[in-house]
Amino acid sequence: MGLSLTDPNLIVLRGTLGFLAGVANIEFKGVCVEYGKYVRALTDVSFTVEKGEFVFFVGRTGSGKSTILKLLSREVQPTRGTVSFDGLDVSNMPERDVPSLRRRMGIVPQDFGLLPRKKAWENIGYAMRAVGKRRIEVRKAIEPILENVNLAHRADAFPTEMSGGEQQRLAIARALINSPQLILADEPTGNLDADHSIEIISLLQELNQQGATVLVATHDLLVLEKFSQHRVVTMEKGQISHA
């Protein structure tokens, strides 16, 4: 009997062995991303992230920090180099395996990506139904997920009735539906005021303490100052200037 690369048992085994051996959970090796002939988003980027780390990717707009997150979620493929997550070669993974890869991550997009015509709980329920969860499972899971991000009391609110911070927490809640090992947050505080920004990063920090590896792309200096205990990777013109 053959084991698939994405077989759940193999994934758990590999993750456990990697954690015990201190093997990098995420590894970028000489990664280049080019859009067309003249636009280079990343140039020869290499770094590793250990399991359970909390890493900020900082830099100006267009520095390539979002591209790093998109490489991990396979929204973008490298022109050269390899990207691996938990021992899997993400960059050369067949298209059919991408959904199962993403079910191991929680992706928080820059624009929240909420459905305005659905209530908070429906936004979560919809995403859960889309990944094949049954109605009964959805009913059971929604409340704990919303409680996890302190939004249980806003379950019946539409996104348009929520504050920016609440919307972002809802986007994070949606990212938690698959109990992810890795959370990718692209500019999670980009549209928020200082208080809400700190609240959101604190929430991500809590999830990190629960065991998830968290990668955050940001240019929010206040956040960096407040959470200075975490690793910071600085990006400049598609390259790492400080890791």
Next chain:
Amino acid sequence: MLDRLEFLVSEAFTALRRNTWMSFAAITTSCMALFLLGGMAFAYRGIAGYAETLPSKLEVRVFLVDKRTDFETKQAMEQIGKLKGVRKVALVTKAEAWAKLQREMPDITKGISNPLPDAFNVSLSDVDEANKVAASIRKMPIVEKEGVKYEGETQALLSQTLTLLRWVGSALGGLMLLTSAVLIYNAIRMTIVARRREIRIMSLVGATRSTIVIPLLIEGIIQGAIGGLIASFLILAGHQLLIRLMANFAGFIRVGSLPLVLVFGSLVALGALYGLICSMFAVRDPRGIA
């Protein structure tokens, strides 16, 4: 399983509700295309059926006078059989001919006595000899005046009509199918654009390609099937109208019965298949738009 199916189908209906006008356009055009094709097929079937009841192009019918002897009949048969281009001669008695007519046209044969004469059915081996054969037979004394009927021209006309119908039906139906293909394709693309947010979210949380694509395919199937269903009702209505219009000609021009199950079944199935094919083209890369 049912739970999953319910989610996928409800997604398809949500899309249909959101793109009401585009769906309406796709349904009406595919309906017109299928109506045209179905209507033409029905007309073709009717005319082809009528053509079958006529003598073949290679057949001459010869009506005989009543006052004749069996010897004269036998002699005439032998003479005709020897004519160039004749393959076979058969005697059809008035009783046999009347029984056949009663079967085919019960309305006009009801309550009247047999007015038909005895006849020869002359089968030709060479259609080009038909006129010469007909001329020779006309001269025979046991043949009725104007009693030689050769329906080659009628057959040729019917054959041309059928060919024309086939071409016109194929051209018009094809054009309408092409138009509805573009509209169904557009409707599905519009759905993808309208639902790009949902598709992106599905994609980001790890929904499989089939989960994203199946509702869009179902949408196309529904549009095509509804188009086929409405087309079937239109054909049914057209058939009823034709029956009423032809009521005055009862007995002479018969409108064939409509095989309801076949019409509804085939048009709905054809529409659904058509919708599926169009939407398959439209969803080749749904995430590309998201």
